[in-house]
Amino acid sequence: MPSQARTIQARLLELGIDLPAAVAPIANYVPFVRTGSLLIVSGQLPLDNGKLPDRFKGKLGKDVFNEAGQQAARLSAINVLAQAQVALGDLERVRRVVRLGGFINATPGFTALAAVMNGASDLMVQVFGDHGRHARTTVGVAELPLDASVEVEAMFEFE
Amino acid sequence: MPSQARTIQARLLELGIDLPAAVAPIANYVPFVRTGSLLIVSGQLPLDNGKLPDRFKGKLGKDVFNEAGQQAARLSAINVLAQAQVALGDLERVRRVVRLGGFINATPGFTALAAVMNGASDLMVQVFGDHGRHARTTVGVAELPLDASVEVEAMFEFE
Amino acid sequence: MPSQARTIQARLLELGIDLPAAVAPIANYVPFVRTGSLLIVSGQLPLDNGKLPDRFKGKLGKDVFNEAGQQAARLSAINVLAQAQVALGDLERVRRVVRLGGFINATPGFTALAAVMNGASDLMVQVFGDHGRHARTTVGVAELPLDASVEVEAMFEFE
Numbered sequence: 326m327p328s329q330a331r332t333i334q335a336r337l338l339e340l341g342i343d344l345p346a347a348v349a350p351i352a353n354y355v356p357f358v359r360t361g362s363l364l365i366v367s368g369q370l371p372l373d374n375g376k377l378p379d380r381f382k383g384k385l386g387k388d389v390f391n392e393a394g395q396q397a398a399r400l401s402a403i404n405v406l407a408q409a410q411v412a413l414g415d416l417e418r419v420r421r422v423v424r425l426g427g428f429i430n431a432t433p434g435f436t437a438l439a440a441v442m443n444g445a446s447d448l449m450v451q452v453f454g455d456h457g458r459h460a461r462t463t464v465g466v467a468e469l470p471l472d473a474s475v476e477v478e479a480m481f482e483f484e
Numbered sequence: 485m486p487s488q489a490r491t492i493q494a495r496l497l498e499l500g501i502d503l504p505a506a507v508a509p510i511a512n513y514v515p516f517v518r519t520g521s522l523l524i525v526s527g528q529l530p531l532d533n534g535k536l537p538d539r540f541k542g543k544l545g546k547d548v549f550n551e552a553g554q555q556a557a558r559l560s561a562i563n564v565l566a567q568a569q570v571a572l573g574d575l576e577r578v579r580r581v582v583r584l585g586g587f588i589n590a591t592p593g594f595t596a597l598a599a600v601m602n603g604a605s606d607l608m609v610q611v612f613g614d615h616g617r618h619a620r621t622t623v624g625v626a627e628l629p630l631d632a633s634v635e636v637e638a639m640f641e642f643e
Numbered sequence: 644m645p646s647q648a649r650t651i652q653a654r655l656l657e658l659g660i661d662l663p664a665a666v667a668p669i670a671n672y673v674p675f676v677r678t679g680s681l682l683i684v685s686g687q688l689p690l691d692n693g694k695l696p697d698r699f700k701g702k703l704g705k706d707v708f709n710e711a712g713q714q715a716a717r718l719s720a721i722n723v724l725a726q727a728q729v730a731l732g733d734l735e736r737v738r739r740v741v742r743l744g745g746f747i748n749a750t751p752g753f754t755a756l757a758a759v760m761n762g763a764s765d766l767m768v769q770v771f772g773d774h775g776r777h778a779r780t781t782v783g784v785a786e787l788p789l790d791a792s793v794e795v796e797a798m799f800e801f802e
Binding site: 509510511512513514515516517519520524525526527543585587591592625626627628629630631635637 | 679680681704739741742743747749750751752753754756757758760761764765768776777778779780781782783784785798800
């Protein structure tokens with residue numbers, strides 16, 4: 326766990342994460358809304374430079390290897406952070422990652438959903454330390470937009 | 485975008501939308517709960533006069549045409565508004581549509597989920613203007629209650 | 644409906660419910676987060692003494708009988724309450740069950756999702772009376788962690 330003196334920006338550097346440009350929604354909605362001290366971030370896909378890499382396309386249990394699924398969850402979470410940075414100006418304002426919703430594009434028999442979603446959860450704890458520990462719901466869905474393998478939505482508390 | 489002087493009621497009229505009677509839940513729960521300044525609306529189906537029209541029944545990618553799916557999303561969103569009106573007494577009290585959750589009853593290969601859900605998102609922006617711009621998560625699910633093609637849940641901020 | 648003088652603990656006794664030890668998450672996240680007056684509880688599975696009983700494993704519409712599904716939803720909700728008790732110290736602090744999210748592991752043709760989820764909703768009303776009446780979204784998903792038949796997440800308002 327990083328010491329409290331470390332800033333979020335320093336942790337991102339340490340993790341080798343260069344936050345991408347926030348991705349524009351693929352439809353008529355916005356990527357985040359603030360209400361009171363809550364920040365709601367729309368479901369994010371594992372887009373890389375605005376494109377869905379082939380290895381993050383398709384279903385866990387058929388088209389996508391478990392490790393690629395985990396990387397897709399991690400990249401979706403990085404895209405969540407990119408949105409949060411735009412929303413708040415500075416990720417230091419995050420007081421708590423409240424909740425992640427994880428949607429895994431999976432075949433009906435693929436039950437290792439939690440392990441895939443850990444790609445997102447682990448990142449949050451790496452970046453925010455204890456403040457990154459969140460409530461979570463993970464489910465396997467029949468399909469996702471663009472046939473992405475993972476989608477991650479988030480709720481933050483900020484100051 | 486309508487001018488600020490236009491009321492929500494006037495926009496609904498202009499859109500030719502006569503809000504239906506709020507639909508009673510099909511099980512042991514309530515259609516909405518208010519907590520602080522947040523209004524949480526239960527998942528709404530595309531019911532018309534309390535019945536599910538045949539064209540809004542079944543799966544996108546198999547039984548339901550894309551345009552009918554979009555109309556189902558729009559009607560689900562209208563039913564969300566009907567609940568919000570009962571909850572708040574007056575839709576003018578809506579300060580912001582915070583989030584929509586879109587669940588599309590889809591075959592495992594149907595990836596045009598965002599376009600279907602736009603039926604709900606577009607309606608919110610038509611009715612509330614910029615205050616209707618919301619965070620959103622859209623997923624394709626294996627099945628929905630009554631075999632409805634779409635289900636839409638919502639969170640509003642109100643005053 | 645129990646009288647107002649009855650405490651939550653008394654109702655649990657009356658229902659013959661001995662709240663289990665709160666279940667540790669099966670991955671890198673926490674079972675609940677409090678933000679303001681809201682308590683967010685992570686998706687809970689129908690675990691019994693930390694194990695998934697065989698009758699709560701698999702899909703509604705294929706492996707799991709409807710009544711077992713309803714019992715799975717009820718047990719998931721009991722596990723939600725176990726988490727809420729740890730989070731708040733005392734369930735008397737619950738002011739309202741705000742929302743339940745119900746995810747049913749279902750075959751694409753299984754439409755009796757609401758009846759299954761009633762196992763969770765009915766429990767909340769039995770325990771909290773009118774304060775247990777909640778907003779709800781129920782969907783049928785392609786798969787759940789550990790191949791559980793049901794997963795229930797919750798949002799409470801507390802004092």
